[in-house]
Amino acid sequence: MGMRLDFHDVSVQIEHKWILQSVSGFAEPGKLLAVMGPSGSGKTVLLTTLAGRQSCQAGTVLLDGNSLDKKLRRKIGFVLQDDVFLPNLSLHETLMYTARLRLPSNRKSDEVATRVRWVETKLDLIKCKNTRIGNISNRGLSGGEKKRASIACELLHQPAVLILDEPTSGLDSDSAYKLIKLLKKIAISSQTAIVLSIHQPSSSVFQLFDRVVLVLNGETVFFGKAKSVVSYFGSLGLHCPPSYNPADFIMEKLKGTSEEVKRLQNGPHRRKENAINTTTTSINPSLFVVMDGRNLRLQSRRESVMSVDILRYFNEDYRSTPSVGDSSESAIFRCTKIRRLFRRLCRKRSDGWGVPTAQPYDESYPTSFLEQYFLLTRRSFRHSSKAVLSTLEIIRHICQAVIVGLLWFQVELSEDRIGDIQAVMFFCVIYWGFESIYQAISTFPSEHDVIDKERASGSYRLSSYYLAKMTSELPLVIVMPTIFFAIVYWLSLWNSNLLGFFLSWGFIVLDALVAQSVGLAISALTSSIDQGIAIGGMYMLTSLLISGFYMQILPPWLSWSRYFAFSYYSFNAFLTLAFDYNDEEFRCADPDVASIPECKLGNVTFITGDKISRQFEPLLLPLWLNGIALVGLFVIIRVLGYLALRYINRPSR
Structure with a gap:
């Protein structure tokens, strides 16, 4: 079963410079979340933070409601932008050694071989499995094959979340489309939450995304369904011409005039002011207050209606507390009282409020x-x-x-x-x-x-x-x-x-x-x-x-x-x-x-x-x-x- 990855108010400072500021969102099992933004906007830092490889100075990253630690980080696969391998090994040797190291030691040899064969078949690597990885001086796998090999290494241990940094970098448009389509199939079939950064996808690639996070200067200017981006931009007075690639339009506006950038950065604030009270809500493992359309609610994979009294508590705090919104269709807000209540809920077992019980994870390495x-x-x-x-x-x-x-x-x-x-x-x-x-x-x-x-x-x-x-x-x-x-x-x-x-x-x-x-x-x-x-x-x-x-x-x-x-x-x-x-x-x-x-x-x-x-x-x-x-x-x-x-x-x- 897949796991949900939530990140709330993530802020990262590197060498006395704030790279990310209050970035929030979530990735659901079986869904594709794309992180888009201009170069230098903080996409890679966000991904490394979500993977647990970069500490954040503020905010939280939760996997199924649990804070990331060493044992939980092993459930997250992270594909680097650069394909890093031992060049003198063949692809099959690389996958076999990776599988034996990362799969539990109680797996039999034929089970490991079966898993490797399944990954090779799924990623169309059978024909090149005996080819040496290679490097600049010794030719081996092609760029696309190396990228699929990197993904294969992370899929071997069946990660709950797969994070990829610029997976289409260096690929032509057709190869990029096939790769993202393949990732979409993997997300659905294995119920894996997939998060990837991408610079400027084609329209066909953009249509494959379920949700999108738009990052500009380290801040989130949009988080929501990919199909809602254009309409949201339109509500800000930024209209996409007919038959125009939405991804190109988005990137043009993110790098547009100062007036256009200001509209985008102020957009979430304007949406938040129009929020209204609602009489029912639910809670998610990430403990986020989410605005869906014009309804303020809490969301989870296991929906559970809360009492009107608790709902009033959230809405009163929401109205009285100024906060920074981070999305469009699903705006995420932070409040002092809410965060205190969330911490109490995190310590509870599942009791009808939809808060999952934290599961114990094995701290040891997969092998001795x-x-x-x-x-x-x-x-x-x-x-x-x-x-x-x-x-x-x-x-x-x-x-x-x-x-x-x-x-x-x-x-x-x-x-x-x-x-x-x-x-x-x-x-x-x-x-x-x-x-x-x-x-x-x-x-x-x-x-x-x-x-x-x-x-x-x-x-x-x-x-x-x-x-x-x-x-x-x-x-x-x-x-x-x-x-x-x-x-x-x-x-x-x-x-x-x-x-x-x-x-x-x-x-x-x-x-x-x-x-x-x-x-x-x-x-x-x-x-x-x-x-x-x-x-x-x-x-x-x-x-x-x-x-x-x-x-x-x-x-x-x-x-x-x-x-x-x-x-x-x-x-x-x-x-x-x-x-x-x-x-x-x-x-x-x-x-x-x-x-x-x-x-x-x-x-x-x-x-x-x-x-x-x-x-x-x-x-x-x-x-x-x-x-x-x-x-x-x-x-x-x-x-x-x-x-x-x-x-x-x-x-x-």
């Missing part, structure tokens, strides 16, 4: 933490693997590894080539530092938008998502550094010790994981890719300078900074493994140019690696300490990224 974790792990792996393990990426990294391996091919183990050995190791560390950071910064923002949308709808816990992302991407982050490092290591062969190889591989993987953590944390803290790239580049270039390759001994006042650079620990470990864990000996340079004390004496031709590592003693840390430092940075930075997502860049409500 573990179910969310496993579902999100599979989804994240399928999405990320198509980008990380793409053919282009594999070829690129292999080619780069071969180039590096050939440049340092079978590098000679001699004192003269120590600098070259340092260079190839440092290149591997920095290469995967930059790669991992920029990959996270460039790919996470699009996923961040999806997280915001799904968190705002109450689909899952942030902790389950974050843990799932860490788990799913762990094998993906390991694969490419492993392939790259194996090629470089065995081509250059600076250490033929098998233990040295595996330990070096472990540190290059840790290096990539920590770098990815830095990229995710930066993305979580910043609001754009450009900001993330700027901060990530500055961090990596600073790390490059202080990691010990270019300068081993930093100024005393700056020496502490290298401990915050993960590349310092990675490069430190590589130096230890290259020399202390090397079974082979290094050839000494000529005594005249040798820098190692043993070689300067000219008594030896070869020296062991530990003699060389002494040259880096101001830089070197124990191998185990480097490992602990990298693991510690990984954990700390991941926690910081989680806190940033939770408390800094969190979605509205």
Whole structure:
């Protein structure tokens, strides 16, 4: 059974500016309510407020007579103006994962599949269900298909109210008409109250609306049946020419001369003055006094006649209290006494006055933490693997590894080539530092938008998502550094010790994981890719300078900074493994140019690696300490990224 959405005297202030002022109205089950107005009139803010994602400084939003809270907001579907998806998943995969996350966990798999199939059929998505969603760089669904996919995601959990922000934006007139007609059918068949904003519909689209809210400069200038708009404008001296599109006429007058705008803004006041008393009335769950024609009454889905004494109470208060009207055919008024009485009625159970008993709603998520974790792990792996393990990426990294391996091919183990050995190791560390950071910064923002949308709808816990992302991407982050490092290591062969190889591989993987953590944390803290790239580049270039390759001994006042650079620990470990864990000996340079004390004496031709590592003693840390430092940075930075997502860049409500 559908639910009625009522909003009364809604006022919203953003950055010290009033965007909405005393906006009122309602949306009924099985009906289509259109919110119209010029650009900047507050349509989107009104919709986000009705969806419970924007707080209002004054007024109330009620769903079946209950104030919106976290559990009730899950009964409202909200389709954003921009279609936000994970681009590498197919449409069917997207719908299946959404259904499993948002439908109760006691639903069987075949029931979930049936629901997805029903939505795909209802929205004519069967033919494109196996098509990848796509994005600007990778073509996928068309604009109309993406819009229907957005609606499909919200219909999966059978919302009581469906709110859509500019659903026809970017569509041609025929596609727009078909979409609104489809929404009309869905509203009737599922008894869903549908609220949508639309800028300037065609006449055929306008005829599909049941009720209309006209918003101008954050105020309601009309609320009532769509077929009554033209006659109401006519009563204000604004006459629509014959055979003229009513929607075009409405928008022209909303953006008309100052005299026309003044008439519209004063219209509800004039209508209110002509109201007369009536002897019967009824009450609705939203507790609104409504003027229907020339009769002042209260309205509900369950009509119940009130006593004459109570009616007189309303009419006396109505006559004596100045108020701001907000509609045309159904004007909504506010009064101090009425609001006090309404609050008392809200606390009562249904007792013949038509006030419905507030029903208890389940506060928990539709699925458990573990179910969310496993579902999100599979989804994240399928999405990320198509980008990380793409053919282009594999070829690129292999080619780069071969180039590096050939440049340092079978590098000679001699004192003269120590600098070259340092260079190839440092290149591997920095290469995967930059790669991992920029990959996270460039790919996470699009996923961040999806997280915001799904968190705002109450689909899952942030902790389950974050843990799932860490788990799913762990094998993906390991694969490419492993392939790259194996090629470089065995081509250059600076250490033929098998233990040295595996330990070096472990540190290059840790290096990539920590770098990815830095990229995710930066993305979580910043609001754009450009900001993330700027901060990530500055961090990596600073790390490059202080990691010990270019300068081993930093100024005393700056020496502490290298401990915050993960590349310092990675490069430190590589130096230890290259020399202390090397079974082979290094050839000494000529005594005249040798820098190692043993070689300067000219008594030896070869020296062991530990003699060389002494040259880096101001830089070197124990191998185990480097490992602990990298693991510690990984954990700390991941926690910081989680806190940033939770408390800094969190979605509205």
